Amino acid sequence: MITFFSCIILLIIGYFTYGKYVEKVFGVKGARATPAFTHKDNVDYLPMSTSKNSLIQLLNIAGTGPIFGPILGALYGPVAFVWIVIGCIFAGAVHDYLTGMISIRNRGAHLPELASKFLGKVMKHVVNAFAILLLLLVGTVFVSTPASLLHLLMDGKVALGLIIGFIFLYYILATLLPVDKIIGRLYPYFGALLVISALGVGIGLLVTGAPIPELSFQNFHPDNAPLLPLLFFTISCGALSGFHATQTPIISRTTQNETQGRKIFYGMMIAEGIIAMIWAAAAMSLFNGYGGLNEMLAAGGPGAVVSEVSTTLLGAIGGTLAVLGVVVLPITSGDTAFRSARMIIADYIKFPQVKFSSRLWIAVPLFGISMVLTQVDFNVLWRYFNWANQSTAVIALFVGAMYLYIAKKNYFIALIPGSFMLVMVITYILNAQIGFGLSMTTSWIGGAIGAIVLITIFFIAARKARANKIPLEEDISNWNNSVA
Template identity: 25%
Template sequence: MNGLTLLVGVCVLFLGAYVIYGRCLKRWFGIDPARPCPSKTHEDGIDYVPTPMAVLFGHHFASIAGAGPIVGPILAASMGWCPAMLWIVLGCIFIGSMHDFAALFLSVRNEGRSIAYVIEHELGYYGRQIFLFFCVASLILVVAVFTSQIAESFISTPSVASSSIFFMALAPIFGVLTSRRILSLAEGSLIFVPILFILVWFGTVVPIDIPKILGCTPETATSVWIVLLLYYGLCASILPVDFLLQPRDYLNSYLLYAMIILGFVGVFAYQPDINTPAFVTDEPLVPKMFPLLFVTIACGACSGFHALVASGTSSKQIKNEAHILPIGYGAMLIEGLLATLAIISVCYLDLPALREVTKGPAPIAFAKGLATFSAKLGLPYETGLNFVSLSISAFMLTSMDTATRLARFVWQEMLLPRGANPDQLETAQAQQGKLRSFFSSRWIATITVVVLSGWMIFSGESAQIWPVFGASNQLLAALTLLAVSLWLTRTKRPVLFALLPMILMMVISVWALVFLIIENINRSISLVTISVFLLAMACILIVLAVKAMAKARKA
């Protein structure tokens, strides 16, 4: 198999899926372009902000992409490229993209509220609280892990740190000029996108090397970056979305597009043969391929985190229901293309070389692969390696600050009384007394999330319990599809297209949690405890869902 043939084939399948299956989803859900969206009916200039589709697509895509679709597929390649690619293609088309579309649609139809509101409507108050607790725990870990990884990348490649800081300073200027109509989006893009790429180069000229600047050890410097990054996440969560988060994600998305284009052109020029076996039969993990393959690839095919992005920030910014298909369904398909590039970037190696390169960080293996391909275009290997590394760090930073904001939303929603709306927060706080009002305020909610994330990083727990959250991410997707299936059943719409993927994802995630409990029963008490806790929450929600489904069918 040639890598170019594989890439072109996936592109054709995804394009066909977008046109054909996307049209079916629009009809089944009832997309109505004339219906007012919550970004207009609840506009507040902070979270609810009507946003041009190109800007929102950039924000949404940069937020969901992260390092997940790169790391997962590369790790899964050790089981053979064929099972990984089958799950990426089929998972993206029929599960992951549909999941993102449905989560975004339901949130838009429910005034920009999170998917937890839909769960409360279908499963009751306690179902909502269990789901929200699950979400906030997952998001705190996401913030902790990405913050730690970004800090380590800043230490290993100081130019990435300086370029990232330059991007943060550039974004508010772009945001103010475009939001106040001083520049149109097209004019702003023509000016600021070239500046963005100039800053990529300028970062290599003035690298911020904390160990040299402060005369400290790399470990101390990493801790300094962690504190600074957490403070940045706090600010990004509090500030109006169109001041920092939205324009930075929009500009950063051009790095992502450029990296994907570089990967595509590099594959066309290099035309790598796939030398890794289609199926690996001597790997110890092969007998455990089901469910490990699915939870390892995770974001490359389906991710519950995307539902939190879609219903947490994107639904509050979308200005027309017609944009749900390209943003919800289309962005996930492009993420599937990124996952395909990740597979090709390491599977042009033979199996021993693949195993050797994946002993190190997966993003570095990806960067080395793309740099090798792009060298065929005349781009120096080191330049390609630095650019791809910077792009991956930008994805992680985008995921980190978005996850911080989402965790704040979920924390505040978790403290709302039964049946209250998130946009009625101040009224709800007044009704609940001073204590709940204090903990659900925007500042305290964000500080709590940041402090808990920092505690996990410095205690070392984030690295220890990370494996269980591969399964929890898939479980989150299954629970979202559970809410979607209940809504479709209650509204008398076709349901099998969501119900069957929900059952598959539920089986995979529950199986993975049971597997992790058995594997770690004598190794890690904390990991086993969390796995049991997540499994118990999932079982409770499943019981509530079965009762709700039976009730909906009788109605």
């Protein structure tokens, strides 16, 4: 258990050290009014407490990523622990913090608008397409996964289609109603359930003395799937996820003060990493090796692993509560995925969302498309989701790097992880069967060349942006403090 405990400790230390450094580099302004006050509309913009925002953020970004991803990543062995720690501290948490804080400085803007401002107007259209695609895939995947878990939990006594229908009904309400009506009221309780269930599994591992394997860079995958770049796409939300860039503006519009950003954005990514560590350890420990885990996954997917781990470690009642905690994750990310999609489309076409009917005109087509996508094979959806997810993360990191470059600050904290994942994203799509199906050698060469070209374009654009003195934040000098 030395590797496991060491990684947990490193994640916590990372929050108090590197997280503090990233905050210092960005330069928070506690006296600057946030969009929760300057654009308050009591629908999407309204102030909420730090604790409430933190729990909502954790649920928004989590989904099944820090559970299903690490379970699948466990097939590669303890090296999965390494990516969770390094990815969280130096990539995922930086990504989430910069996305959230830059959004706060710019009217709570979503990623497409930020990309347009800092990477060029063409990127606005590209990122809009990517973001909507990603959010539709997320929303659809996060209808299927909780529905299958609930179906399994109820021994198939309730029809799967009926469960999906109820989840869609909830999503419609959470997408259309003001953020404080459902999300603001229920999510703190759901967040507590999530944390308790993860802690329960972690304590269960310790009490039972489950043999958590120690660090090894050997590829344990039974099918000998290549460790690189697949590990970075298998464990996504548990280390780095572009989906988070679509979620943080929800909370950037409800954050009361910039000084709360490290806890809300950086801290909740670290919390997600700890959850990922627990589930990866459980998957590695309870199935008699990676062959047994592979057999369980083949028989029932990650949902079956969750159910087996929960009941084995916590008994029937505790296991049921733990599974419910896992069910909450995708549901509380699926609803905000649709909400984000609505907000992004509204911002893109400049369609105000104060009126309920205005929200309805955008939401109904989104849900219609998603219902059609539920008929597509889950494994195919998951592969496209992973690639779109990490591609979006790369764009968000380059937005952060551009912002810091223009501000003449240490932009390498975003550029280095962004460049690394850019190579992985290009290599993956060149090699994968859902992409071009090229050989791994050709794909690596293509990934390196493609990354060099795009990074060169980034520096050319960055120098131009700095010379043109692109404003880093919205001008709120005329804001009337009395509205707060």
